[in-house]
Amino acid sequence: xxxxxxxxxxxxxxxxxxxxxxxxxxxxxxxxxxxxxxxxxxxxxxxxxxxxxxxxxxxxxxxxxxxxxxxxxxxxxxxxxxxxxxxxxxxxxxxxxxxxxxxxxxxxxxxxxxxxxxxxxxxxxxxxxxxxxxxxxxxxxxxxxxxxxxxxxxxxxxxxxxxxxxxxxxxxxxxxxxxxxxxxxxxxxxxxxxxxxxxxxxxxxxxxxxxxxxxxxxxxxxxxxxxxxxxxxxxxxxxxxxxxxxxxxxxxxxxxxxxxxxxxxxxxxxxxxxxxxxxxxxxxxxxxxxxxxxxxxxxxxxxxxxxxxxxxxxxxxxxxxxxxxxxxxxxxxxxxxxxxxxxxxxxxxxxxxxxxxxxxxxxxxxxxxxxxxxxxxxxxxxxxxxxxxxxxxxxxxxxxxxxxxxxxxxxxxxxxxxxxxxxxxxxxxxxxxxxxxxxxxxxxxxxxxxxxxxxxxxxxxxxxxxxxx
Amino acid sequence: xxxxxxxxxxxxxxxxxxxxxxxxxxxxxxxxxxxxxxxxxxxxxxxxxxxxxxxxxxxxxxxxxxxxxxxxxxxxxxxxxxxxxxxxxxxxxxxxxxxxxxxxxxxxxxxxxxxxxxxxxxxxxxxxxxxxxxxxxxxxxxxxxxxxxxxxxxxxxxxxxxxxxxxxxxxxxxxxxxxxxxxxxxxxxxxxxxxxxxxxxxxxxx
Ligand code: SF4
Numbered sequence: 001x002x003x004x005x006x007x008x009x010x011x012x013x014x015x016x017x018x019x020x021x022x023x024x025x026x027x028x029x030x031x032x033x034x035x036x037x038x039x040x041x042x043x044x045x046x047x048x049x050x051x052x053x054x055x056x057x058x059x060x061x062x063x064x065x066x067x068x069x070x071x072x073x074x075x076x077x078x079x080x081x082x083x084x085x086x087x088x089x090x091x092x093x094x095x096x097x098x099x100x101x102x103x104x105x106x107x108x109x110x111x112x113x114x115x116x117x118x119x120x121x122x123x124x125x126x127x128x129x130x131x132x133x134x135x136x137x138x139x140x141x142x143x144x145x146x147x148x149x150x151x152x153x154x155x156x157x158x159x160x161x162x163x164x165x166x167x168x169x170x171x172x173x174x175x176x177x178x179x180x181x182x183x184x185x186x187x188x189x190x191x192x193x194x195x196x197x198x199x200x201x202x203x204x205x206x207x208x209x210x211x212x213x214x215x216x217x218x219x220x221x222x223x224x225x226x227x228x229x230x231x232x233x234x235x236x237x238x239x240x241x242x243x244x245x246x247x248x249x250x251x252x253x254x255x256x257x258x259x260x261x262x263x264x265x266x267x268x269x270x271x272x273x274x275x276x277x278x279x280x281x282x283x284x285x286x287x288x289x290x291x292x293x294x295x296x297x298x299x300x301x302x303x304x305x306x307x308x309x310x311x312x313x314x315x316x317x318x319x320x321x322x323x324x325x326x327x328x329x330x331x332x333x334x335x336x337x338x339x340x341x342x343x344x345x346x347x348x349x350x351x352x353x354x355x356x357x358x359x360x361x362x363x364x365x366x367x368x369x370x371x372x373x374x375x376x377x378x379x380x381x382x383x384x385x386x387x388x389x390x391x392x393x394x395x396x397x398x399x400x401x402x403x404x405x406x407x408x409x410x411x412x413x414x415x416x417x418x419x420x421x422x423x424x425x426x427x428x429x430x431x432x433x434x435x436x437x438x439x440x441x442x443x444x445x446x447x448x449x450x451x452x453x454x455x456x457x458x459x460x461x462x463x464x465x466x467x468x469x
Numbered sequence: 470x471x472x473x474x475x476x477x478x479x480x481x482x483x484x485x486x487x488x489x490x491x492x493x494x495x496x497x498x499x500x501x502x503x504x505x506x507x508x509x510x511x512x513x514x515x516x517x518x519x520x521x522x523x524x525x526x527x528x529x530x531x532x533x534x535x536x537x538x539x540x541x542x543x544x545x546x547x548x549x550x551x552x553x554x555x556x557x558x559x560x561x562x563x564x565x566x567x568x569x570x571x572x573x574x575x576x577x578x579x580x581x582x583x584x585x586x587x588x589x590x591x592x593x594x595x596x597x598x599x600x601x602x603x604x605x606x607x608x609x610x611x612x613x614x615x616x617x618x619x620x621x622x623x624x625x626x627x628x629x630x631x632x633x634x635x636x637x638x639x640x641x642x643x644x645x646x647x648x649x650x651x652x653x654x655x656x657x658x659x660x661x662x663x664x665x666x667x668x669x670x671x672x673x674x675x
């Protein structure tokens with residue numbers, strides 16, 4: 001009898017199941033563990049207290065990204081507590097023999113940007129990190145998800161995780177995206193329809209012709225935001241796009257062709273069953289702008305700020321009313337009439353070279369509106385060098401953007417890059433929660449092209465009508 | 470980890486959906502390298518006014534809810550970032566149980582790692598608890614619930630009694646305060662066997 005057809009998730013799960021002892025949660029093996037400065041110090045301290053070691057330091061990679069300044073790297077870090085956290089990461093990596101891409105290292109960057117970029121991330125792997133956007137790595141056909149600090153300690157000590165098998169959720173996208181509509185718009189649109197908890201308990205696999213046509217970095221943008229729909233992981237089956245992206249990267253297997261042959265067996269078998277399926281059409285998506293304080297509160301740029309009283313669900317109504325009050329918006333205002341104060345192009349969602357190219361194309365020959373302060377923060381040292389080699393930094397700085405060093409920066413505002421109370425920001429990041437970019441700050445999530453256009457126009461504007469120079 | 474023992478405690482209702490971890494513990498407090506001391510920063514932006522004094526309008530600041538150990542919340546509680554600082558802050562403040570219709574996955578996991586019990590009830594039961602809490606409080610009494618992890622039941626002294634589901638392994642870990650890593654290391658032979666079957670050289674950790 002032929003084996004029953006399996007999904008990509010089934011295959012990775014089966015391959016990594018270490019044991020499933022009676023009365024316990026299963027243990028799954030973890031291939032790659034990524035570590036950053038904010039969620040790891042307590043885990044290393046726990047190991048020291050218990051006299052435990054890191055089981056596989058060579059499968060563990062670290063970089064500081066969340067808490068670091070993005071200004072001149074030669075200057076000392078002004079905030080002593082930030083500095084202590086970064087020094088602690090250094091000391092822990094030294095003590096436990098973990099490879100660190102440190103501040104000032106040419107390959108330092110946001111952990112979810114450097115993983116794929118260095119070839120640390122590979123198809124079929126299990127990858128964890130003490131960060132909820134670890135789902136990004138699923139774009140290469142890996143099972144990747146965020147974990148808490150206690151679990152970080154567990155993985156360091158055992159190279160495994162206690163995990164019950166999640167349910168599978170196929171999100172199929174048919175058709176094609178219109179010109180000017182990006183992967184960011186697509187994923188915001190999907191979250192808007194699934195709600196912030198529609199994916200809870202599931203791993204999403206994105207399938208369909210529209211997804212297949214996306215480039216590798218666009219796929220990362222889509223998978224990155226799976227957690228905003230509640231799904232711990234998002235994944236896309238590996239294909240030629242994946243293999244072409246990985247070939248020649250620093251840490252991929254030496255016998256690359258043999259690896260490709262193995263990876264090519266990963267995609268879901270025809271007829272494989274998912275616990276849930278939703279189908280969308282790429283052609284329905286227009287450029288998106290969030291209007292509220294969670295990523296599912298999103299609407300097309302050609303629409304108006306919605307009216308909470310018209311919402312069917314009571315809890316949606318009260319959330320929306322609260323959100324509009326926090327955001328300082330009136331229902332019925334056209335989205336394109338909302339003026340902005342700040343623009344942030346960056347974060348693990350949209351700080352890769354393709355994102356910067358898309359934004360630069362919009363900005364070229366224009367300048368930032370006089371009342372707007374705009375910044376570009378590349379996702380990694382490599383992205384920054386590549387952009388500079390292409391002259392993109394000049395395009396941005398000539399237009400009046402600030403050009404920064406790599407890091408998370410104003411995505412979460414742990415470092416000095418923050419919004420002032422009441423400031424309104426067009427941001428390419430992934431969370432528009434209250435206070436996320438600074439207490440009282442108002443965040444609107446958009447694509448890099450839409451953020452760039454808003455910087456120039458001083459308000460949101462439909463990128464489909466942009467005059468490119 | 471401290472074992473979880475049955476207790477009766479004051480309920481603090483927080484009538485908001487989608488409470489995210491950025492609200493539970495804002496990022497400016499994630500720079501500490503310890504696990505303790507986060508309670509003072511819990512719900513910081515909601516709890517304190519600009520001048521640093523307590524905001525009398527905020528739910529947890531109501532005098533009748535002081536000493537609360539059970540947080541009653543709405544759906545999708547704990548969404549957003551994976552920061553374990555969120556359960557650290559809740560637990561340091563004194564919460565041992567959070568009751569809500571649904572939780573975000575990572576937060577839900579993180580609670581168990583810290584001796585805290587997240588309880589999922591139907592939306593209707595949660596509504597009922599909000600009603601009972603508000604009735605008790607308007608009569609000038611704090612609302613109290615008893616949480617029984619042995620029987621998997623939540624009760625008040627006015628006839629409310631519901632059982633809840635919890636993964637049996639996690640329940641045992643909570644009740645016995647087990648060290649999760651120690652438990653997993655009992656399977657180290659299986660881990661090593663997996664590694665050798667997958668061509669990974671024997672343990673390389675120092
Ligand atoms: S860029 Fe933002 S979302 Fe991504 S890892 Fe950094 S802080 Fe988290």
